[in-house]
Amino acid sequence: MFACDDFVEVDPIGPNAGDFFNTEEEYEEALIGAYDLLQATFWNNLIAVAASDDFGAGGDAFNYDQPVVQNVNLMIHSPADEEQLRSIWQLMYGGLNRVNYLLENRDKLEFAGKEGIIAQGLFLRAYYTFELVKFFGNVPLKVEEKNGVNRIADSQISAVDQFSIERVSSISAVYGLIQEDLKEAIPSLSPTQDLPYKVTRGAAQALLGKAYLYDGKYSDAATVLNQVISSNQYGLTMGDDYTNMFTTAGENGIESVFEIQYTNIEGAGWDCLQCSEGSYFVQFNGPRSPFNDDVYATGWGFLLPSQALYDTYEANDIRRDVTILDLTDLKALEDNKVYSAPREDTGFYNQKYVPRKDDKSGNASTAELVHKNNYRAIRYADVLLMAAEAEAQSSGANAETYLNLVRARAYGDNSHDYSSSEGSLIEAIYEERRKELAGEGHRFFDLVRTGTAKSAFDAYNASKPTGFEDVIFKENKNEVFPIPLVELELAQATERWGQNPGYNN
Template sequence: MKKFLKTSIVAVAASLMAISCDDYVNIDPQYAQDADNYFLSPSDYDKALTGAYDLLQTSYLDMWIGEIASDNSIAGGESVTDSEGLHQIDNMTHGGVNNELRSLFRFMYAGITRVNYIFENKDKLEFDGKTRILAEASFLRAYYYFELVKFFGDVPLIVDKRLSASEISSQTRVPAAEVYAQIEKDLKYAADNLAWTTNVKGRVTKGAALSLLGKAYLYQNKFNESAETLDKVIAEGPYNLSTDYSTLFRVASEGNSETVFDIEYVGIEGGGYGCFVCLEGFVAVGFHSIRGYEGPIYADGNSYNLPTKDLYDEFEPNDPRLPVAILDIEDFKTKALPTVVKYTVGGGGHTGYYNNKYLKRADELGANDNDLTSPVNHRVIRFADVLLMAAEAHNRKPSPNDAQAATYLNRVRQRVSVNMPAVNATGTALTTAIYHERRVELAGEGVHFFDLVRTGRAVDQIAGFKAGKNEVFPIPQSEIDLAGAGWIQNKGY
C-alpha cells in the first residue's frame, strides 16, 4: 500500500488544508506522475482507491480518544507531558492547540481528498468494476466524514473535487445535519452497489455500509431508520456472533463471522515515530502494552490508555468478558507464579489495568520495532455492536419494540455464557440495560465517550465535562488560521 503512495498518487495526498504527501512519506520524484494525466487505465482507479483506504490506518486516534475522554480509561504513558494532548483530553482541559486533535482532523481530510480525487475523475474511463470502486470510495468518504462530524460537529463539506489554494478561504463550516446527509447518501450508494461478501481481504461490503448507516442514524436519534437498517444487516447479512469470545481479538480470529468492518494491518516494518500515518502495523497495540514487561504471554510497551477501576467494576460478577477486556496486572502476576512477572509504571498514571483486547503478545509480534508493527486488526464494527445498536434503536424509537430490543440484547449476553441472566426489562430500565451492555461488550474499543455524549449522559459520568461545550472537540486552531475562512471556534473553547 505505501509503495503505491510513494509513486503514483502524489497529488491525492493534499488535504483540505493544503497538506501534501511530503508531510507523511518520502516522495521519489522520478516516479511521480502528473495528477491530471492519471486514470488512464482501470488499475489507476484501483490504486487510487488503495490510497483512499490508506488513511484508515490512523484509526488509533479515534480509539484512544473515545476511551480516554470517557470514564473508561486514563491517558497513561511515560509522563503527563508525553502526548500531552491526550492528558488534556483525559482531564477535559483540551483546547484548540492539541496535536492529537489536529492530526485526526488532518488525517480525515486527507482521506476525503483522496476519495474526491477519484470522483473528480470518475468519467474519464469506462470499465467493468468501476461501480464497485466508486461504492467503496463512497463508504470511505462517509467514514471519514463520520469521524469528523462526531468529533468536531459542523465541518467544511467538500464533495467530488479537490480544492485549489485560492478556494480554501471560501470554505465554510456547514451544519452537522448537512454532513450527515452526505454521509447517508454515500452509504446508501455503497450499500446498493456492494455485495455482502468480498474475495479481497480488507475491502468493505454491503454489511459494512449498512451498519455504518445504521450507526449514523443512531447518532442523529433517527431511531426508526436505524432500526430498519440494522434489522436488514441482522436478517440478511452473513454475520453471526463468534462462539469463542476469549480469542475474538487475536490475529488468528480475524475475518471470523462477527467481523463487519475491520481495518487491516500487517506486521512488517514501515514508518517510524515521526510518521504514524506511514505505518503498516496497528500502533495502538504497542502503545497500550505493559511498560517494562518481563514474563510470559505478553510483550513490553508504552502503557497508554489504561482502563479505570470504574470500568472494571461495571462488569457483572463472573462475566467472562472481563478478563478478555481488561488485564489486572497484579492478579496476573499472582497466577503466573512460579514464573516471575515484572513491569514498570509510567509517570503518566497507573491504574493496575491494561486494555487486554489490544495488547502485544509474544506470539503476535511484528518486525523490527514491534511497538509500531502489530499485525492485529482494528475491529471497528462487530456484529455484537450491530445487535446492540439495533436493540437501542428499537427501544428508543417513538413506538418502541422492546421485545425485539430484548431479543437482540440477550443474544449478545448469552453468547458469552449461558449463565448470564437474561434481561426482561422494558422502557427506561431496558434502555439502561442496553447502555450497560454496550459499555462492557465494547470496552476498550473507543465508542464509550460518543455513546455518553449522544445519549446525554456525559455530564453525569465524566469528571470535568461541561455541558454545551465538551459534546464536541475544538477545531484545531492551526487549521482555522491556515484556512483563513473566518471559522468560528466551537463554543467554550
C-alpha cells in the same frame, strides 16, 4: 543562471495526477490509496479511548509524556493542543480528499465493475466524514446539490479552497451528507468480497444505521440494521473463538462487519508515524518496561481501565477477562520490579489491544510502530446493540431479543435475559454497550450522543481512587473537540468558521 534547462525539465517520478484514470487498474490504485489512510485511524482510537470515563490516560508517572492524550483524558484540552488531535483532523481530510480524487473522475472511463469501485469510495468518504463529525462537529466541507439533495461534492479540496470553504450548517446536516453517500453506495456493493480489506454491503448498511442512530433517526436506523441482521452474513463468535477474537488469530472472523487491516511488513519512522502499515495504537496499551511475561510484550502504560469498569462485570461474564488484563496482584508486590507503575496506575490494561510477544516478533523497522493487530471498527455485537437501541427508541419488537443475544454469549446461557425488574430497557442497552464495547473507542461518543456524558464523569469523580485527578467535563463544550488552532489560522478561518463552542475562553 546559465543552461538551466537540464535541471528544470525533469521527467516526473510516477504517474501524473492530471493524466490518470485511463485504465481499470488505475481506478483500483486510486481506491487503494483511499483505503490506505484508514490505517491512520489509530490516532482516532487512542484519543477516543482516552476520552472515555472508563479509561485513564496513564503514561509516565513523572512526566506528561503525551500531554494531548492526558489533557483529553481530563477534558482540559484546548485549541492549542496539536499532535494527535491535529493528526485526526489532517488525516481524515486527507482520506476524504483521496476519495474525491477518485470520485471526481468517476465518469472518465467505462468498464465492467466500476460501480463497485465507486461504491467502495463512497463508503470510505462516509467513514472519514463520520470520524470528522464525531470529533469536531459541523466541519467544513464542499457541498453541492445533486438530484434535489445536498451531497459532498465530488471534488478535491484544493490548496486555495480552505480560504472559501464553509462549515456545514449543523452536525445533523453532516450526518445527512454521510447518509446520502451510503444510500448511493449500498446497491452496488457485494455482500462478500475477495479480499478482507474491501467494504461489503453489510458494512455500508451498518455504518448507515450508525449514522441514523447518531442523527436520532431511530426508525430509519432500525430498518437498515435489521437488514444487516437478516442477511445472515454475520454472527457472534463463541467459546474459544470469542476469547481469542481480539488476537491476530481471530481477525476477519464471522463477527467482523468492518475491520481495518494492519501489517508489520512495511516499516516506518518516528518522523512519519502514519507512514506505517501497522498500528501504533497497540503500543500504548502494554505495561511499561521493565515487564517480563511469556505472552504480553512491554508497552507504554497508557489507557488503563478503571476499577469502576472492572466492577461493572459480574464474575461469570466472560467479557471481563477478554476486555481487561488484570495485573493487580503484580501491582501489589512490594519490590515494584514487575512493571514500571504508570500515572494513576489501576493495575488493569486494555486486553483487547495489548501488545503480545508473538505479534511483535518479526516487526519491520521500528517495532513499536508496526503492530499488525487489526482494528475491529464495526462488530456484529455492536450491530445487534445498535439495532436494539433503535428498536427500543422507535417502539420496535426486537430490542429485547437483540440485547439477549449479546448477553447469552457473555454468560453462556439465557440466565441474564432482560427483565423489566432491571428498570428501563434503553438504560439496559446503554449499559450493555459499555461492557461489550469497552476499550474499542465507542464509549465517549455513546455518552455524548445519549446526553449522559456529564453524569458519567461525575460518577467517575465520585468513585475514583484517592489521589487521582478529577475529570472536568463541561456541557455544551466537551461534546466535541476543538478545531486545532493552527488549522483555523492556516485557513484564515478564525472568524469564518469560528472555534467550537466553549473553546475560546
